[in-house]
Amino acid sequence: MRQLWRLAWRNIWRNPRRTLLTAASVALAVMIALLMRSMQEGSYAHMLANSARFFSGYVQIQHPEFWDNKSINQLLPWRPEWAQALREQDTIQAVLPRLETFMLAASGDKTRGAAVFGIDMAAENAYADLRALLRDGDLPPAHSRSALLGSRLAHYLRLQPGDELILYGQGYHGNTAAERVKVAGVLKHPSPQLDARLVYLPLRFAQDMLVTGPQVSAYLINPPYPAQVEPLAARLRPLAAQTFNLPTVVKTWQELTPELVQQIVLDRVSGQLLLAVLYGIVGFGLFATVTLMTLERQRELAILLANGMNRWRVQTLLLLEGLWIGLLGCALGLALMLPVLAYLHRHPIPLSGEIKQMMEELGLEPVLPFAFQADLICHQPLVVLLLLLLCLQYPLWRVRRLKLAEALQG
Amino acid sequence: MKLWRLAWRNLWRNRLRSGIVLLAMMFGISALLLMAGFMQAMIDNMVANAIDLNLGHAQIHRRAFIENQELQQVLADTPTWQQRLHAEPDVQAFTPRLLVDGMANSAASNQGVQIVGIHPQQEQSVTRIQDYLVAGAYLSATPGAALLSARLVDKLKLRLGSKLVLTFADRSGQVTGAAFRISGVFRTPSSAFDDSRVFVRQADLARFSGQNGAHEIAIRIRADANADWLARLQSLAAADEQVRAWGEIQPLLASSAESIQVSNALLLSIVMLALGFGITNVMLMAVFERSREFAVMLAVGMRRARLLMLILLESLLLAAVGAGGGLLLGGLLLALLGHSGISLAMFAQGLAGFGVSSTLYPHVEPRLFAEVALLMLFTALLSGLYPARYLLRQNLAERLAAR
Numbered sequence: 136m137r138q139l140w141r142l143a144w145r146n147i148w149r150n151p152r153r154t155l156l157t158a159a160s161v162a163l164a165v166m167i168a169l170l171m172r173s174m175q176e177g178s179y180a181h182m183l184a185n186s187a188r189f190f191s192g193y194v195q196i197q198h199p200e201f202w203d204n205k206s207i208n209q210l211l212p213w214r215p216e217w218a219q220a221l222r223e224q225d226t227i228q229a230v231l232p233r234l235e236t237f238m239l240a241a242s243g244d245k246t247r248g249a250a251v252f253g254i255d256m257a258a259e260n261a262y263a264d265l266r267a268l269l270r271d272g273d274l275p276p277a278h279s280r281s282a283l284l285g286s287r288l289a290h291y292l293r294l295q296p297g298d299e300l301i302l303y304g305q306g307y308h309g310n311t312a313a314e315r316v317k318v319a320g321v322l323k324h325p326s327p328q329l330d331a332r333l334v335y336l337p338l339r340f341a342q343d344m345l346v347t348g349p350q351v352s353a354y355l356i357n358p359p360y361p362a363q364v365e366p367l368a369a370r371l372r373p374l375a376a377q378t379f380n381l382p383t384v385v386k387t388w389q390e391l392t393p394e395l396v397q398q399i400v401l402d403r404v405s406g407q408l409l410l411a412v413l414y415g416i417v418g419f420g421l422f423a424t425v426t427l428m429t430l431e432r433q434r435e436l437a438i439l440l441a442n443g444m445n446r447w448r449v450q451t452l453l454l455l456e457g458l459w460i461g462l463l464g465c466a467l468g469l470a471l472m473l474p475v476l477a478y479l480h481r482h483p484i485p486l487s488g489e490i491k492q493m494m495e496e497l498g499l500e501p502v503l504p505f506a507f508q509a510d511l512i513c514h515q516p517l518v519v520l521l522l523l524l525l526c527l528q529y530p531l532w533r534v535r536r537l538k539l540a541e542a543l544q545g
Numbered sequence: 546m547k548l549w550r551l552a553w554r555n556l557w558r559n560r561l562r563s564g565i566v567l568l569a570m571m572f573g574i575s576a577l578l579l580m581a582g583f584m585q586a587m588i589d590n591m592v593a594n595a596i597d598l599n600l601g602h603a604q605i606h607r608r609a610f611i612e613n614q615e616l617q618q619v620l621a622d623t624p625t626w627q628q629r630l631h632a633e634p635d636v637q638a639f640t641p642r643l644l645v646d647g648m649a650n651s652a653a654s655n656q657g658v659q660i661v662g663i664h665p666q667q668e669q670s671v672t673r674i675q676d677y678l679v680a681g682a683y684l685s686a687t688p689g690a691a692l693l694s695a696r697l698v699d700k701l702k703l704r705l706g707s708k709l710v711l712t713f714a715d716r717s718g719q720v721t722g723a724a725f726r727i728s729g730v731f732r733t734p735s736s737a738f739d740d741s742r743v744f745v746r747q748a749d750l751a752r753f754s755g756q757n758g759a760h761e762i763a764i765r766i767r768a769d770a771n772a773d774w775l776a777r778l779q780s781l782a783a784a785d786e787q788v789r790a791w792g793e794i795q796p797l798l799a800s801s802a803e804s805i806q807v808s809n810a811l812l813l814s815i816v817m818l819a820l821g822f823g824i825t826n827v828m829l830m831a832v833f834e835r836s837r838e839f840a841v842m843l844a845v846g847m848r849r850a851r852l853l854m855l856i857l858l859e860s861l862l863l864a865a866v867g868a869g870g871g872l873l874l875g876g877l878l879l880a881l882l883g884h885s886g887i888s889l890a891m892f893a894q895g896l897a898g899f900g901v902s903s904t905l906y907p908h909v910e911p912r913l914f915a916e917v918a919l920l921m922l923f924t925a926l927l928s929g930l931y932p933a934r935y936l937l938r939q940n941l942a943e944r945l946a947a948r
Contacts, residue, residue, distance in 0.1 A: 239647070305655055331693055393895075394895050412816065419572065424564040426565070
């Protein structure tokens with residue numbers, strides 16, 4: 136076998152230009168594929184982290200009917216000591232209570248619909264770094280009756296820290312909720328839609344105002360790494376049922392943001408289609424090389440056979456020649472691309488101009504991040520191998536059907 | 546020219562080899578056309594939906610309204626605008642709207658919405674919400690009717706015919722609740738649109754809010770309008786009014802429409818690069834095989850420049866045939882799929898997030914065909930250079946002696 140490997144290696148260098156060209160085209164495909172896939176997966180992780188940080192978290196525990204209509208009447212009891220116990224687990228980074236509803240926010244003669252969130256200011260700030268988004272004032276103290284507003288909402292209502300805002304709406308079980316609220320701070324939320332409607336209140340105050348007692352709409356529970364979401368959710372399901380002794384649902388980000396999931400899948404599929412085309416074209420080149428390498432050596436192969444070499448050994452030789460070229464291409468592509476990816480993974484490309492603005496409007500940090508994942512990297516040589524096996528079918532078949540007498544005559 | 550014929554014949558001396566490269570080109574180019582067609586369809590659909598559901602081609606607002614959306618900032622003189630727009634030959638239709646920010650309430654839930662007061666007849670000539678009705682009917686002359694999306698109706702746990710309470714602040718700043726009956730339910734391809742709007746008659750909204758008139762006039766322009774329609778409309782506006790085309794109102798949408806150029810360029814360069822390698826490879830093989838033959842040609846007096854020409858011509862002809870076949874195949878597939886449409890129902894929700902329908906009809910601008918053909922020929926020329934250079938550097942006397 137070692138001999139065959141050596142023979143195959145020598146054979147591919149009988150025409151070094153062809154071998155190098157073919158290997159270079161494989162390397163090119165591997166490099167483009169790696170760059171594109173790691174850019175794609177990097178930006179999905181980026182989008183997901185942002186969505187989890189600013190919107191829905193990775194996992195939520197809710198009343199079973201809450202998700203359908205976001206009603207203030209479908210709540211779960213708030214158990215701070217249970218939340219604290221969860222936080223102390225290794226696989227949980229944050230447990231955030233949310234009490235959310237829609238109210239009218241008014242100041243002077245201006246009114247606007249507002250998305251009101253009662254939150255644990257300290258925990259939320261520790262997780263999402265709200266302070267970094269502050270434009271004016273400060274976070275409301277936990278036991279105050281004051282609010283943090285989205286900058287667009289504050290601008291529309293002409294409110295500044297220290298001013299008063301009136302919230303008006305429906306409370307728990309038909310109670311009317313109406314309160315004067317002091318503005319403690321103004322923050323710029325990355326989502327413009329939410330920024331135009333956002334009111335954050337300390338949880339206790341929101342519970343008083345909406346007459347809910349110690350209840351919340353959802354527990355947001357975030358693991359340190361997105362990969363831990365599924366096991367975490369699986370663990371929380373029986374735990375939540377047991378703790379609350381009520382019907383509950385545990386939803387993961389895939390269920391909380393189905394649009395994000397589908398957009399990611401759609402983008403991933405369209406990227407993979409492009410790569411399929413690229414690998415397809417390179418495959419034709421590979422096919423041309425391995426086929427011609429066989430056809431132009433029919434006489435030589437016939438001599439090998441005539442001298443008593445097994446047909447399958449000849450076929451193995453051809454297989455190994457193809458493998459060498461494929462390996463060479465993969466090695467070249469990986470050697471050139473991996474350092475680049477490793478660098479880009481640590482130093483995401485900062486964006487500028489129109490794209491920067493667009494990303495900021497979408498609530499994303501304006502960088503182009505790159506994933507550096509083993510599965511993405513291993514995937515490419517596998518694709519090349521598969522392609523090679525496909526391309527080798529025809530030459531192998533030709534060897535099987537090689538008629539010795541005719542081929543020997545040349 | 547004799548050289549052309551020679552090149553053409555040479556191409557077919559090794560059919561397998563030329564055939565593989567031709568197949569690669571046909572595969573690459575037709576796949577490229579399909580992908581470009583698909584992306585074009587997606588972007589066009591997104592833009593068309595935004596225009597057809599809400600934007601129109603242009604809108605008129607008071608500048609102060611754009612700034613802060615205050616209820617009082619209606620257009621100063623809507624009737625005069627109506628007369629002017631009627632007189633404009635480029636304007637196909639227009640519709641004034643009264644916009645109030647508020648909440649939609651039911652016993653089960655409340656949702657923040659924009660309440661849009663429309664003139665049902667006029668609105669239908671600009672937007673196409675009527676095409677997406679899933680229950681009931683569009684707004685009519687009957688007072689107190691509301692039209693909203695199936696998504697909102699579900700969230701509010703209401704049905705067609707249910708009572709819906711809209712709360713908002715009236716002109717004096719008082720919070721008012723007004724009861725409407727759900728007379729129609731729609732489901733458009735855009736979830737953002739569906740989640741955020743309730744349509745009622747302008748007269749009803751004016752009565753409850755105490756504010757008459759219109760904040761916005763949406764305009765549909767004729768397909769054969771003069772190029773300067775926007776400038777003409779803008780010249781009609783008063784100093785405190787602004788006429789904006791859809792791209793200015795939704796810059797994000799406009800820039801994603803422009804981004805198709807970038808993604809097409811990327812697609813083209815990747816495919817061409819890969820094909821270039823294939824062509825170089827095959828031409829190099831052809832040159833290797835025939836070095837003795839070339840040596841003979843030189844020995845009997847052919848000039849090197851003509852030999853170089855011959856190789857480049859072979860490369861060009863190969864690309865021409867491949868590009869022709871690829872464009873033909875791709876064009877055929879595009880025509881077929883453009884007619885039948887591709888259903889992406891499995892991605893419907895994600896697409897709705899972008900405001901894209903789930904059935905798309907791929908198509909490309911005719912210009913792309915020419916671009917692909919030219920680029921393919923250019924790539925072939927470049928790819929032929931390396932084999933040609935290799936040939937000219939050979940010591941041909943030695944080749945001639947070799948057997």
